[in-house]
Amino acid sequence: MNQQEQLDTLNDIRNIMNRSSKFISLSGLSGIFAGLTALVGAYFAHEALKTYAASGYGYGVDADLSIEFELLKIGVLVLFTALVGGAFFTYRQSRKKNLPIWDSTAKNLLINLAIPLISGGMFVIALLFTHNNALSLIPSSTLIFYGLALINASKYTYSDIRFLGICEIILGLIAMFNVGLSLYFWAIGFGVLHIFYGCIMYFKYEKGAGN
Template identity: 50%
Template sequence: MDQKHQEDLAHIRSMMERSSRFISLSGLSGVFAGLSALIGGLYVYQLFKANGLDYFDGDHKLYSASLVSELVWIALLILVFAFTFGIFFTIRKSKKYNLPIWTSATKKMLLNLAIPLLSGGIFCLALLYHHLYVLVAPVTLIFYGLALVNAEKYTFSDVKYLGYCELVLGFISLFYLGYGLIFWIIGFGILHILYGLVMFKKYK
């Protein structure tokens, strides 16, 4: 009888977890989002070289309007790829394990994720408008970290650890202005890949 009660409690706990948290998120989404950021970051480094900018010379760099425009388009392209991979692997996992996708938990998670991201996006636009390019990388890391920590309550709790790492990287990069691309590649590329692999192994 005790074993049956324990099984019932485990089933109830599982149902509550499914209804209150978005658990269709796949670790592979993080891996491929990280790969997209890694490839994009390396492409930007090559772009700097092609424009005669030595990224590691320690000097403050002046970016032309055309280069800034190209960097923005690259960032948007990386975002599109990451978002597409996220949707694809989430749908695949949901079908595989018969999990609902669009639930109240999904809506709450997206809302909690969107508020810091939109705030950070507007802040970054203001930085670009005022030509404060050197602060864009730290700001994106910080607001992304805040978004992950804020959304953690409606998805896997492990997400907050990635958020903390992004925040720490963003804060450190504020003291090493001019090397934001390196921190950006680590935060959005390498950390995402490592996090995705851990999540895939843990929740596959």
């Protein structure tokens, strides 16, 4: 066996180990789609805030239940659309790689992703309906909990997800001290960063692999 054959064998072993321990059917197109969806949602949230805020656009005003329900509706629609798109592109990628879409690795990934996300969702709902004038903390809170979820789940998929999670947390912390710009930080975190990292993952793991 020559040196090239040895390298090929080692690469095959590494690929088999990655497939058994990491969920590698994530598609960069999922991130791009989620980012575009978030930007559309941020636009509608921006328009809703301008319409309903008592003293013009801003987070420093008391919000009534109408704007809270409107923003909650937008958030749910954005989340649902992003999840449907993510499921579609993940299924498409798993078919291309001839890999199962549901196995123990996928289960571990979803569990580790869901725990911080569900906790963050409950925290945001509590902010919305139990604290006055807490609207300004919601964008930063969602960024932080989402970043924690990505870091928690990154051990079961590509390591790039961990760096995306760190960036989301940093943006969330900055947004906490700049509440007037919270929506813009939210749009950067869920929109621009998703598109950026989606492009990186697509060209690194899909386009470069000849898919």
